[in-house]
Ligand SMILES: Nc1ncnc2c1ncn2[C@@H]1O[C@H](COP(=O)(O)OP(=O)(O)OP(=O)(O)O)[C@@H](O)[C@H]1O
């Protein structure tokens with residue numbers, strides 16, 4: 001009951017100094033807003049990049065031919081290593097941890113015609129595992145290249161969604177015939193839109209894929225441009241890499257320690273590095289946000305100290321009228337708590353509104369794809385709440401302790 | 416009611432020690448009206464603060480209502496100030512942002528009185544000092560004499576046994592001063608114990624007993 005009366009007294013006195021209270025609440029709200037926005041942008045960035053990373057494929061490694069860098073079994077250095085389709089089968093047979101593999105042929109400057117429209121585009125010749133390895137998933141109603149296409153060397157083509165857009169516009173493409181360097185191909189599928197960050201040769205959305213067997217026959221290629229394989233588990237990549245060197249080294253007679261003989265692009269390693277970088281960015285943003293909030297809290301603590309000094313005489317009067325040290329202390333702690341909580345709530349609320357609004361904006365292409373999706377998450381809420389708690393304590397406890405420690409007679413003498 | 420034996424109060428300011436009270440012996444009975452007089456710096460306010468449990472003596476024994484004050488902790492002293500003592504200051508010491516009503520209400524809040532009872536008590540006290548029609552006025556909307564009357568109502572609110580007033584008329588013109596003195600005399604007649612510091616002989620001549628202080632010692636009026 002007594003606590004309630006004191007609380008009423010507290011609220012009454014808060015009302016008398018509305019201006020000061022709102023200023024400090026604004027400082028805390030601002031700090032909270034910054035920390036939540038910074039962390040949420042970081043989180044959005046992280047999620048978008050994680051999705052974009054999958055755009056190239058999950059757990060994939062890209063293998064190029066190289067030039068030997070060491071003499072080996074009487075053979076000179078500088079020999080070119082090139083792969084053929086047999087190597088794809090060889091690797092698949094010898095290395096069980098490879099969960100998917102495909103060779104890839106490239107052809108640039110292909111003329112592609114549909115009705116009256118002719119474009120100059122790029123096509124690749126691939127195997128069916130490309131679908132899941134390199135995320136070439138078809139839109140509903142279509143399909144990717146399958147085993148039968150390979151076997152029968154069918155003239156079928158799977159279009160990237162941008163390419164389809166350029167060639168067909170809004171028209172349905174599936175089942176239509178396009179002329180590729182004057183040879184008719186039937187469209188069997190169109191790729192689903194995806195966010196792709198890393199790429200070679202250009203975005204997947206802008207090219208056409210045809211069966212590797214068809215490609216080889218039509219364009220008379222002997223060598224693949226590259227081999228793409230997927231490992232079963234992230235951690236296996238270095239081991240599989242070693243095996244690849246051994247298997248191919250035996251066949252083409254190069255030292256399995258000779259790194260230059262093959263070119264390897266390990267996207268897994270890249271993903272891991274990027275993951276660490278992202279955590280770094282998150283921490284960086286979090287620290288900036290936390291510092292902003294801490295500075296705000298130091299400001300609040302400072303204002304509270306001034307307020308304790310300004311109200312020294314008032315504190316003395318209250319003590320003379322029978323207020324205990326704890327009453328005086330409670331008042332200042334309550335005040336700081338009120339400031340921290342209401343500032344936190346207001347800042348958090350505004351931050352959520354901003355995040356909501358930003359998520360509604362279509363982001364389109366370019367850098368906004370990554371930045372335009374701030375995401376509020378539970379860990380963010382938790383860390384913000386924790387920091388706010390520290391802030392409240394900092395801003396309230398020390399001034400309150402000072403107020404309570406004042407000697408009543410001294411306080412009454414204070415001018 | 417007030418028993419003081421060999422009370423000393425020494426302020427230790429670091430370089431010098433100020434002996435504000437020296438071996439003070441004092442007895443005050445319930446219902447007395449006492450004036451404390453003496454030159455500036457003689458220790459009047461210090462003595463009053465010790466009596467009011469706002470300050471504690473450096474040495475000596477002090478008992479209030481038969482209870483030894485020396486042994487009490489900070490919270491107990493706050494309770495005594497709340498329930499047994501009413502302070503009136505020269506400079507009123509009202510909270511500037513609070514109305515007359517809210518100022519008088521303060522000690523009742525610290526006591527833990529319920530809202531309804533508080534309202535009744537505050538109204539009663541303000542009526543007693545003749546300010547029933549000024550309850551919602553802020554201190555700066557009141558004259559000096561009226562402000563001091565609010566302060567007296569505040570001092571009376573908890574029905575204390577003793578009223579301590581440190582130069583209550585020091586900041587007032589003589590007419591308002593007379594009104595305040597009359598108020599104290601009425602309170603005394605109603606049975607309150609009143610101890611007043613004053614420099615004004617026209618006030619002290621109304622008192623039964625005058626305590627003269629000099630250099631922290633009581634010259635006369637100790638018993
Ligand atoms: N907090 C303090 N620190 C140091 N010395 C003090 C303190 N308070 C009072 N004194 C000293 O103690 C002595 C008595 O002071 P006190 O205030 O009791 O005098 P007073 O009789 O009330 O004077 P006045 O009539 O001017 O109010 C003075 O010499 C004063 O300087």
Ligand SMILES: [Mg+2]
Pocket residue numbers: 459460461581
């Ligand atoms: Mg004095």
